[in-house]
Structures are given as structure tokens and as C-alpha cells.
Amino acid sequence: MNATTPPTAAVIVIGNEVLSGRTQDRNLVFLAERLAALGIPVMEARVIRDEEAAIIAAVDICRATYTYVFTTGGIGPTHDDITSAAIARAFGVPLLRDPRAVGLLQQHYATDQLNEARLKMANIPQGADLLDNPVSRAPGFRLGNVFVLPGVPAIMRAMFDGLAPTLKGGPPVIARTISAFTTEGAIAQPLGEIQAEHPAVEIGSYPFVRAGRLGVSLVVRATDGAAVAAAAQAVSAMLIQAGAEPIEE
Amino acid sequence: MNATTPPTAAVIVIGNEVLSGRTQDRNLVFLAERLAALGIPVMEARVIRDEEAAIIAAVDICRATYTYVFTTGGIGPTHDDITSAAIARAFGVPLLRDPRAVGLLQQHYATDQLNEARLKMANIPQGADLLDNPVSRAPGFRLGNVFVLPGVPAIMRAMFDGLAPTLKGGPPVIARTISAFTTEGAIAQPLGEIQAEHPAVEIGSYPFVRAGRLGVSLVVRATDGAAVAAAAQAVSAMLIQAGAEPIEE
Structure with a gap:
């Protein structure tokens, strides 16, 4: 190393x-x-x-x-x-x-x-x-x-x-999780565009069920805090655009 | 296959x-x-x-x-x-x-x-x-x-x-679990001898804590039911010999 x-x-x-x-x-x-x-x-x-x-x-x-x-x-x-x-x-x-x-x-x-x-x-x-x-x-x-x-x-x-x-660590990974009561299929296309526009971050999409309601947690990860913030902002805006309320977790 | x-x-x-x-x-x-x-x-x-x-x-x-x-x-x-x-x-x-x-x-x-x-x-x-x-x-x-x-x-x-x-399965694995409130170190030697005497079975030893008491679960596994029964019998006898009560689970 x-x-x-x-x-x-x-x-x-x-x-x-x-x-x-x-x-x-x-x-x-x-x-x-x-x-x-x-x-x-x-x-x-x-x-x-x-x-x-x-x-x-x-x-x-x-x-x-x-x-x-x-x-x-x-x-x-x-x-x-x-x-x-x-x-x-x-x-x-x-x-x-x-x-x-x-x-x-x-x-x-x-x-x-x-x-x-x-x-x-x-x-x-x-x-x-x-x-x-x-x-x-x-x-x-x-x-x-x-x-x-x-x-x-x-x-x-x-x-x-x-x-x-x-242990000799590297720059810590910064993760932000933004959840919403929507489905992966409803947001997959704009989410993929955000990933393409923010190649420095890794965006994961994880469906969940809470109290019987379907939802998705979108996790933005990178070592670059500014890049994470920018991508998380884009994710939140996309969710609002899709009619869902972004919940930062 | x-x-x-x-x-x-x-x-x-x-x-x-x-x-x-x-x-x-x-x-x-x-x-x-x-x-x-x-x-x-x-x-x-x-x-x-x-x-x-x-x-x-x-x-x-x-x-x-x-x-x-x-x-x-x-x-x-x-x-x-x-x-x-x-x-x-x-x-x-x-x-x-x-x-x-x-x-x-x-x-x-x-x-x-x-x-x-x-x-x-x-x-x-x-x-x-x-x-x-x-x-x-x-x-x-x-x-x-x-x-x-x-x-x-x-x-x-x-x-x-x-x-x-x-799926095309094989002979199912038969497992018997015998637990006791003892420690791995106290029974490791006679347990190893039982494993050596019963090579057709696989004996695993897994420590646990229940309600604050240390115990060990001994798991005997094989596809040959008679071999499992013989080894499980030997494990139970060994535990009694060691002053512990075998609990079949």
C-alpha cells in the first residue's frame, strides 16, 4: 500500500x-x-x-x-x-x-x-x-x-x-441515507441519471417495508464530503420531483 | 456429479x-x-x-x-x-x-x-x-x-x-445437538477422542452463554443415522463422566 x-x-x-x-x-x-x-x-x-x-x-x-x-x-x-x-x-x-x-x-x-x-x-x-x-x-x-x-x-x-x-486507515467513507415511501421502479431512471452525473459517489438503492408500506433507502457514499452533499441534494430533489417526501436518516 | x-x-x-x-x-x-x-x-x-x-x-x-x-x-x-x-x-x-x-x-x-x-x-x-x-x-x-x-x-x-x-439432493444430513453447562476446555480432550473414534461423523463444539451460565453445544452430523446415534451416545456418556448433564436439543 x-x-x-x-x-x-x-x-x-x-x-x-x-x-x-x-x-x-x-x-x-x-x-x-x-x-x-x-x-x-x-x-x-x-x-x-x-x-x-x-x-x-x-x-x-x-x-x-x-x-x-x-x-x-x-x-x-x-x-x-x-x-x-x-x-x-x-x-x-x-x-x-x-x-x-x-x-x-x-x-x-x-x-x-x-x-x-x-x-x-x-x-x-x-x-x-x-x-x-x-x-x-x-x-x-x-x-x-x-x-x-x-x-x-x-x-x-x-x-x-x-x-x-x-490499523492504517484511509479517508473515512461518508454515507448519507435518504429514504422515501416510493418504489425502486418508480425512481430507477432518474436515480441512474444522478449516479451517472456524480461518478465520484456510489449510490445504492435498498427497498424496505415499514408498517406495511413499501419504501426505498438511497445511500450515497464517498470519501469526498462535498461530492456526497451534492449527490444527496440531487437525490432529495429527484424524490420531491417524483412526488415523494425525502427523509434523511 | x-x-x-x-x-x-x-x-x-x-x-x-x-x-x-x-x-x-x-x-x-x-x-x-x-x-x-x-x-x-x-x-x-x-x-x-x-x-x-x-x-x-x-x-x-x-x-x-x-x-x-x-x-x-x-x-x-x-x-x-x-x-x-x-x-x-x-x-x-x-x-x-x-x-x-x-x-x-x-x-x-x-x-x-x-x-x-x-x-x-x-x-x-x-x-x-x-x-x-x-x-x-x-x-x-x-x-x-x-x-x-x-x-x-x-x-x-x-x-x-x-x-x-x-434440485437433486443427496442423502440428508442428520444432526443431533447435545448441550451441557460445561466449558469447551473441560471436555476438549475426551471430545477429540470421540471424534477420532467416530471418523464417519463431524462433531462441532460451540460455546454459549445462557442466563449468565457458560455452556457448550456439541453437534454430531453425518448422513449415516447409525453413526450419528453411536457418536451422540458417546458424547452423552462423556459429559456425564465429566460431571455435566447432557441436554439433547
């Missing part, structure tokens, strides 16, 4: 439970929103199985393509937690029992509770920096541009809060 | 709003659960931007790798709905105004409401089969092994219900 290339990110959700439909992932939406606010747009996300080959393949393509990669899941004590070993393999470094991580677990668990399974959470790829877990101590880690986070949302969020100041 | 290869699926969620954190995706969890019940496990999912190159790349790799591919999002009337055109490009076929789709829209919209933007929803890749939309008529479509569905969850679900009988 150089000064003229804005940073980007990918999120890799690791877990069979998300792909079986057992679990509704909530980590992507959190990371996406927080990273966007830091000027680090998430460009893609992948949900993959707890399988070494799948983890290595996804991590390798994403770390070569994006400024930052965030993985969630698979760093606990059980047999299906294989993310740390797979990341070590992806980077070609050994997975070692990390004395710093052992020390953190010793603070959290009584000696007779710190069994071999829990000590597995201290197995960290060589050369990684540990990421603080203020909830239950077992750390995540950063290796190169890859941040390896747990899957439990509360712990993942706390860990992200700790690492966020270490 | 031949008789001995179970079918598989990938889900591609198309939409900047999911990657910006504005929208919590709810389509993957629905498709994953429904496809698993049909014996078509979702092996991976991707969330990508509304960009032609990203759509083509993801569709091409997934349709070559999996039995079925399901995309959601980007088939509405606005300028940011580019999925249909990108799928046509991926398959190397023209995107044409489809008379069948026009007829469906004519049933739904009054003549003076069926403007060019709405007619864009009748632009379908040549050779595609239409997928019925019982909610708002604008169809999805199937081209080869790729099913192109809308992003609005209620419409996507209704459309999936209609197409599901056309």
Missing part, C-alpha cells in the same frame, strides 16, 4: 456451523461497519469450512489481494479449532507453544484447570504478534497482514477494539 | 450493502439450512461487491467447483442491479428482453407503471429458465447450475421454495 492507494480489507469467516445454517454469522457486519468507519472498506468476505486446505487457500488469495485480512473462528481448545495451525502452514512457519500466551492463560485459569486442551490456545505461529483478549485472555494474533480473531462475537469485538488503533 | 458423488453448493451474496456493514445478510443462513436438509451441503459462501468482474470471477470458480450455485441480490430495476448482465457475460450469452418475463411483469404492473426501469427486470440471459416469484412477479432465473435469486429475503425464500423440488 502506498500513499495513493487506499487500504482495503477482506473478512474470512471460518466455521462449518455458519455453512450448515446452524449459526447466523454476526461478525461480518460488525467488522464491515467498523472498518468502513476507519476508511478500510471490506471488498469481499468468504465463509469457509474448518478445513486446512480451505483456510490456506482463502488466506493466501486474500492476503495477496487486500491490505488487511481478518479471520474469525477456529482458535478455541477443541479438535475442530484448526485455524492457528492452518495459518502457520499458509505462512510456512512452525506453530509453537508461545510462552507469552501461556502466561496469559495462567492468569485466567487455576493451575489444575489449565489442561493440555486449553494450552492448545497458546499454540501460535512463529513470529506472530499476540492480540489482547480482555474477556477470557486466550489471545488472537497478527501475522503479516492477517489478523486472526475468535468466532465468539463478544470476544471478537473486544479484541477488534484493541487492535483497531494499529 | 455421478451417483457416488454427493451434491454440493456454494452461495454468492452480491451487494455492497452487506460489505459496508449497512445490511445484515440473512439469506445465507436460510439457504444453508434448507440445502443441508436436502442433502446438498453448502461448502463455501462469498460476499462480493456489485461489480461485474467480481461477479464473473466468483460465479466462474464456484460453478466449476460445486454442483449448484445460488446468487442473491442485484436483479432489481436500479442502476446498481447488474447481476443479470454479469451472469450473461460469465456464460458468454447475450442478455435479452425475455417475452416470458415481460408477460409476468405485465400481470403485476399497470401499463403506465411498467416503465423501462421495471422492464429491465425482464432482461434475462439467453437460454435461462425463469424462476417463479410469487411475491412481486419479477422472476429469477437458472442458467446451467447457477440459480440467480433476489436479495430481498421474503422474495428469495418464496422463490427458493418453488425451485427446491428441481
Whole structure:
């Protein structure tokens, strides 16, 4: 990344439970929103199985393509937690029992509770920096541009809060949302013209139903605040022209 | 796919709003659960931007790798709905105004409401089969092994219900969930031994907090019901041995 290339990110959700439909992932939406606010747009996300080959393949393509990669899941004590070993393999470094991580677990668990399974959470790829877990101590880690986070949302969020100041963000994305009780089809043509006239902004159109009424939220996004303001103004004027009341949200 | 290869699926969620954190995706969890019940496990999912190159790349790799591919999002009337055109490009076929789709829209919209933007929803890749939309008529479509569905969850679900009988499923996955108020670290070692002794099943371990109490859900999954029963029995016995009460869920 150089000064003229804005940073980007990918999120890799690791877990069979998300792909079986057992679990509704909530980590992507959190990371996406927080990273966007830091000027680090998430460009893609992948949900993959707890399988070494799948983890290595996804991590390798994403770390070569994006400024930052965030993985969630698979760093606990059980047999299906294989993310740390797979990341070590992806980077070609050994997975070692990390004395710093052992020390953190010793603070959290009584000696007779710190069994071999829990000590597995201290197995960290060589050369990684540990990421603080203020909830239950077992750390995540950063290796190169890859941040390896747990899957439990509360712990993942706390860990992200700790690492966020270490990220080099770009200009933050400014978003304005203008909603109206109209339909996409009724405004699609003038909306497309506004998009064409304001190429510096990205305009998204998202239908909704509120209290039984159809509506559309129009989201104008860009890093250039003046461009966002101009496009948002054009969107509001278009909605009024179409007989709808623009509601800034 | 031949008789001995179970079918598989990938889900591609198309939409900047999911990657910006504005929208919590709810389509993957629905498709994953429904496809698993049909014996078509979702092996991976991707969330990508509304960009032609990203759509083509993801569709091409997934349709070559999996039995079925399901995309959601980007088939509405606005300028940011580019999925249909990108799928046509991926398959190397023209995107044409489809008379069948026009007829469906004519049933739904009054003549003076069926403007060019709405007619864009009748632009379908040549050779595609239409997928019925019982909610708002604008169809999805199937081209080869790729099913192109809308992003609005209620419409996507209704459309999936209609197409599901056309899928060739494999043996359905049988899952049993046994929960207990214990911790992953306390049972990880004997649980790993059970997984090793029952290689025909997949055992997942998912921690939870209920009413302030830590617990673990152990999920045993396989297509072989006898194998699932044997492994679930071993899990229950292990939990009792560990001083926890197994709760079948």
C-alpha cells in the first residue's frame, strides 16, 4: 500500500456451523461497519469450512489481494479449532507453544484447570504478534497482514477494539441515507441519471417495508464530503420531483 | 456429479450493502439450512461487491467447483442491479428482453407503471429458465447450475421454495445437538477422542452463554443415522463422566 492507494480489507469467516445454517454469522457486519468507519472498506468476505486446505487457500488469495485480512473462528481448545495451525502452514512457519500466551492463560485459569486442551490456545505461529483478549485472555494474533480473531462475537469485538488503533486507515467513507415511501421502479431512471452525473459517489438503492408500506433507502457514499452533499441534494430533489417526501436518516 | 458423488453448493451474496456493514445478510443462513436438509451441503459462501468482474470471477470458480450455485441480490430495476448482465457475460450469452418475463411483469404492473426501469427486470440471459416469484412477479432465473435469486429475503425464500423440488439432493444430513453447562476446555480432550473414534461423523463444539451460565453445544452430523446415534451416545456418556448433564436439543 502506498500513499495513493487506499487500504482495503477482506473478512474470512471460518466455521462449518455458519455453512450448515446452524449459526447466523454476526461478525461480518460488525467488522464491515467498523472498518468502513476507519476508511478500510471490506471488498469481499468468504465463509469457509474448518478445513486446512480451505483456510490456506482463502488466506493466501486474500492476503495477496487486500491490505488487511481478518479471520474469525477456529482458535478455541477443541479438535475442530484448526485455524492457528492452518495459518502457520499458509505462512510456512512452525506453530509453537508461545510462552507469552501461556502466561496469559495462567492468569485466567487455576493451575489444575489449565489442561493440555486449553494450552492448545497458546499454540501460535512463529513470529506472530499476540492480540489482547480482555474477556477470557486466550489471545488472537497478527501475522503479516492477517489478523486472526475468535468466532465468539463478544470476544471478537473486544479484541477488534484493541487492535483497531494499529490499523492504517484511509479517508473515512461518508454515507448519507435518504429514504422515501416510493418504489425502486418508480425512481430507477432518474436515480441512474444522478449516479451517472456524480461518478465520484456510489449510490445504492435498498427497498424496505415499514408498517406495511413499501419504501426505498438511497445511500450515497464517498470519501469526498462535498461530492456526497451534492449527490444527496440531487437525490432529495429527484424524490420531491417524483412526488415523494425525502427523509434523511 | 455421478451417483457416488454427493451434491454440493456454494452461495454468492452480491451487494455492497452487506460489505459496508449497512445490511445484515440473512439469506445465507436460510439457504444453508434448507440445502443441508436436502442433502446438498453448502461448502463455501462469498460476499462480493456489485461489480461485474467480481461477479464473473466468483460465479466462474464456484460453478466449476460445486454442483449448484445460488446468487442473491442485484436483479432489481436500479442502476446498481447488474447481476443479470454479469451472469450473461460469465456464460458468454447475450442478455435479452425475455417475452416470458415481460408477460409476468405485465400481470403485476399497470401499463403506465411498467416503465423501462421495471422492464429491465425482464432482461434475462439467453437460454435461462425463469424462476417463479410469487411475491412481486419479477422472476429469477437458472442458467446451467447457477440459480440467480433476489436479495430481498421474503422474495428469495418464496422463490427458493418453488425451485427446491428441481434440485437433486443427496442423502440428508442428520444432526443431533447435545448441550451441557460445561466449558469447551473441560471436555476438549475426551471430545477429540470421540471424534477420532467416530471418523464417519463431524462433531462441532460451540460455546454459549445462557442466563449468565457458560455452556457448550456439541453437534454430531453425518448422513449415516447409525453413526450419528453411536457418536451422540458417546458424547452423552462423556459429559456425564465429566460431571455435566447432557441436554439433547
